[in-house]
Amino acid sequence: MPRDGTAxxxxxxxxxxxxxxxxxxxxxxxxxxxxxxxxxxxxxxxxFATKQELARALVERYVAADMExxxxxxxxxxxLSSDPLQQLLIFVGLQEExxxxxxxxxxxxxYASFMYEQDLVDETTRELIADAVRAWRTRTREKLxxxxxxxxxxxPIDLDALADQGLAVYEGTFVLSRALSEPELLRGQLRHxxxxxELLFSPA
Amino acid sequence: MPRDGTAxxxxxxxxxxxxxxxxxxxxxxxxxxxxxxxxxxxxxxxxFATKQELARALVERYVAADMExxxxxxxxxxxLSSDPLQQLLIFVGLQEExxxxxxxxxxxxxYASFMYEQDLVDETTRELIADAVRAWRTRTREKLxxxxxxxxxxxPIDLDALADQGLAVYEGTFVLSRALSEPELLRGQLRHxxxxxELLFSPA
DNA sequence: TTCATAGCAGACCGTTTAGTCTGTTTCAAG
DNA sequence: CTTGAAACAGACTAAACGGTCTGCTATGAA
Numbered sequence: 001m002p003r004d005g006t007a008x009x010x011x012x013x014x015x016x017x018x019x020x021x022x023x024x025x026x027x028x029x030x031x032x033x034x035x036x037x038x039x040x041x042x043x044x045x046x047x048f049a050t051k052q053e054l055a056r057a058l059v060e061r062y063v064a065a066d067m068e069x070x071x072x073x074x075x076x077x078x079x080l081s082s083d084p085l086q087q088l089l090i091f092v093g094l095q096e097e098x099x100x101x102x103x104x105x106x107x108x109x110x111y112a113s114f115m116y117e118q119d120l121v122d123e124t125t126r127e128l129i130a131d132a133v134r135a136w137r138t139r140t141r142e143k144l145x146x147x148x149x150x151x152x153x154x155x156p157i158d159l160d161a162l163a164d165q166g167l168a169v170y171e172g173t174f175v176l177s178r179a180l181s182e183p184e185l186l187r188g189q190l191r192h193x194x195x196x197x198e199l200l201f202s203p204a
Numbered sequence: 205m206p207r208d209g210t211a212x213x214x215x216x217x218x219x220x221x222x223x224x225x226x227x228x229x230x231x232x233x234x235x236x237x238x239x240x241x242x243x244x245x246x247x248x249x250x251x252f253a254t255k256q257e258l259a260r261a262l263v264e265r266y267v268a269a270d271m272e273x274x275x276x277x278x279x280x281x282x283x284l285s286s287d288p289l290q291q292l293l294i295f296v297g298l299q300e301e302x303x304x305x306x307x308x309x310x311x312x313x314x315y316a317s318f319m320y321e322q323d324l325v326d327e328t329t330r331e332l333i334a335d336a337v338r339a340w341r342t343r344t345r346e347k348l349x350x351x352x353x354x355x356x357x358x359x360p361i362d363l364d365a366l367a368d369q370g371l372a373v374y375e376g377t378f379v380l381s382r383a384l385s386e387p388e389l390l391r392g393q394l395r396h397x398x399x400x401x402e403l404l405f406s407p408a
Numbered sequence: 409t410t411c412a413t414a415g416c417a418g419a420c421c422g423t424t425t426a427g428t429c430t431g432t433t434t435c436a437a438g
Numbered sequence: 439c440t441t442g443a444a445a446c447a448g449a450c451t452a453a454a455c456g457g458t459c460t461g462c463t464a465t466g467a468a
Contacts, residue, residue, distance in 0.1 A: 003433090003444075003445060005444075005446080008445080008446080022323045023230070023323045023324055024228050024230050024320055024321040024324070025228075025231075026228050026230040026231030027228070027229075027231075027321050027323070027324050029424075030425075030426060030427085031424085031425075031426090039446080039447090040448060041427085042429095042431095042446055042447050043447070045426090045427070045428080046444085046445060051425095051426065106322075108320065109379075111379060112316065113320050115382040115383050116228055116312065116316055116317050116379075116382075117227055117228040117231050118227070118310075119226045119227045119231070120228070120231050126383075130384055133380060133383045134384065154403070155399060155402070155403070157399060158392050158395065158396070161389070161392030161393060162396060164380055164389060164392075164393065165393065165396060167376070167380060168376030168377050168379070168393060169372065171376040171379035171380065172371070172372030172373060172374065172376025172377070172379075173376070174375075175313075175315060175316045175372070175375035175376075176337060176368055176371060178319040178322060179315055179319050179330075179333050179337040180337055185365070185368060188362050188364070188365030189365060189368065189369065189372060191362065191365065192362070192365055192366060192369060192400070195361060195404075196396070196399075196400045196403070198359070199358070199359070199400070199404065200399075200403065207414075207415060207416095207463090207464055207465060207466095208414095208415090209414070209416085212415075233454075233456080234457085235455075235456090243416080244416065245417080245418065245419090245456095246415085246417050246418065246459090247415075247416050247417070248416095249457070250414080250415060251415090254456080254457080255457090
């Protein structure tokens with residue numbers, strides 16, 4: 001086999017991810033990606049037959065990293081406590097730690113980028129994102145089931161909707177952060193989510 | 205004066221708003237807008253000198269409607285009760301009502317559309333959105349000040365961050381709704397926000 | 409009735425876009 | 439040391455894009 005091309009491929013994906021988060025997918029031309037990644041037309045289309053395929057690869061990589069993070073956070077939380085409520089609170093708490101670290105750069109999520117250009121996204125890419133969102137929902141929902149069994153909530157609540165809130169906090173805060181140019185909002189929003197869980201399930 | 209053109213202008217804005225919410229701004233061509241609004245190149249560029257100006261007009265109209273909604277909701281809430289906590293809870297409750305009605309179509313927000321194409325948005329348009337977001341924050345924040353004075357929160361919280369949560373719930377839920385093709389999520393998320401406020405401020 | 413002007417129609421133009429094609433370089437297997 | 443295929447480079451193209459321009463039409467003021 002000839003020389004290795006995976007490094008170039010990664011550089012293209014890195015550049016594209018950054019550009020898409022700043023300008024959207026339709027707003028990012030292939031030439032933009034080429035210039036930003038330091039490659040050429042030939043190089044780009046050697047790795048990605050079409051721009052749509054770049055989108056798919058971009059989302060695939062992003063989803064994979066996201067799923068790894070989700071697994072890692074839950075694994076660490078479950079290691080740090082055996083109580084389901086504590087596990088859930090630690091799960092959110094760990095995210096607050098991460099939010100503090102990553103508050104420097106412009107916040108955003110590829111899911112939102114592509115969901116606000118729905119019509120331009122092919123079905124398989126859509127489904128990749130949908131599966132990722134469902135994974136957050138399902139994992140959180142399962143933990144909530146354990147929690148609410150041991151600690152009946154103080155008021156009747158919709159556990160399914162509550163499970164969605166974890167991700168919704170991210171997506172919503174990203175939009176506000178961008179609009180206000182205040183990249184550090186995420187931590188405070190996650191903190192409120194944790195407080196809500198505490199109030200809901202802590203025995204009076 | 206010749207015949208009235210405001211109707212055509214509105215039709216263009218209506219068509220453009222729908223298209224931008226589905227495909228993003230960069231993903232929506234002027235020809236798309238023309239076709240969807242049933243006008244022509246001449247007609248379009250008579251009302252908007254450039255595509256950027258369309259963006260500005262789009263955001264201007266959207267912000268105006270949003271500010272009107274914000275005022276209306278607070279006014280109704282303050283009319284329905286004299287207690288600040290009840291006013292805040294009614295404020296959210298009214299939004300739940302609206303969410304139920306509007307659950308039919310594909311949910312989304314122009315603020316998010318443009319914030320995920322930041323680099324393509326000129327500064328004045330950016331500032332329009334920022335002002336709107338700040339209006340939600342400020343109005344909610346003022347009410348929260350009243351509330352927390354009369355009903356000290358059960359746990360120490362960041363009132364500024366809490367004020368942002370009202371809008372963040374919308375933006376976050378829209379992304380999830382789109383990803384999962386479940387347009388009815390908003391009501392449940394708003395409901396949780398209301399429950400959180402209740403738990404925080406209701407006297408034990 | 410005229411006529412000035414806003415409202416609109418649609419052909420047209422230069423640029424940008426995604427994608428192609430031909431060629432050159434690298435490297436490992438034979 | 440050859441050779442063949444993968445990894446690029448970069449000129450090129452057809453279509454789509456934002457925007458211009460010329461002209462027609464409707465309407466209210468004089």
